[in-house]
Amino acid sequence: MFDTHHNQAAAPVPLWSLLIAMLDEVDFGMLLLVDTSRVLHANYAARAELDAEHPLQLLGDQLRVRHAKDVVMLRRALDDAAARGHRRLLAVGDADNATTMAIVPVGRPACGARGATLVMFGKRRMCQDLSLHWFASAHQLTPAEAEVLRGLCDGEPPRAIAQRQHVAISTVRSQISAIRSKTRSSNIRALVRQVALLPPLVSALRSSIAGACPPKT
Incomplete structure (x- = not known):
C-alpha cells in the first residue's frame, strides 16, 4: 500500500x-x-x-x-x-x-x-530597540553596558548617561571602554554606526x- x-x-x-x-x-x-x-x-x-x-x-x-x-x-x-x-x-x-x-x-x-x-x-530612532537588544546579546554585553549603549545610540553624552543611571562618570567611561573592546569598535561613532546599520527587525x-x-x- x-x-x-x-x-x-x-x-x-x-x-x-x-x-x-x-x-x-x-x-x-x-x-x-x-x-x-x-x-x-x-x-x-x-x-x-x-x-x-x-x-x-x-x-x-x-x-x-x-x-x-x-x-x-x-x-x-x-x-x-x-x-x-x-x-x-x-x-x-x-x-x-x-x-x-x-x-x-x-x-x-x-x-x-x-x-x-x-x-x-x-x-523612529537611530537604533531600533530589538536590533540593539540582539546586538548587545550577540556581544555578551551586561545589562548595564546595554543601557549605556542605548544612551549612546540616542545621542546622550557619557555625563548625561551617568546622571540618568545614578553612577559616577568614571563608571560609564569604563563601561564604554568594555563595550568598545567587546564589539571591536575604534570609537563611539563607529560603535553607534554598527548598531544603526543593523537590519530593522520586528519582534516575534x-x-x-x-x-x-x-x-x-
Missing part, C-alpha cells in the same frame, strides 16, 4: 501572502497605496505607529493627514508618484511631532494609467495590534 499522505504535494503558498508576511517583518512603517490615497496594505510597523498622535491618519482605507497645512503637499506628492513616477522625501506634522517619509512609485503604469505608490516612514512577540487590524487584501 502507498502512503498517500506523503505522496500529496503541499499546496503552494500564495505569493501575495508571502509578500505581506515579509513586509510585516520590517521595522519601518510601509503603506501600499492605489488610486492615489487608498491604502491597499499597511504593514505591522505602520499599523503600530499610526496612533492618535501621528501626523498621518488611516481612516478606513484612506490615508489622511492630521494638519490642514499638509493636505496639499501630501496630495501633490502622491499624485506625482502615481501619475508621473516621481519620488519625493516629505516631512509632515508640527515641530513637536513631525515625521519624514519617502513617497516612491511602484511598478510602471501603462500610458495614461496611475500606478501604485509606496509610502515608507522614517526611522507581536502585540494585539496585529490581530486587531489585519492586513488589507
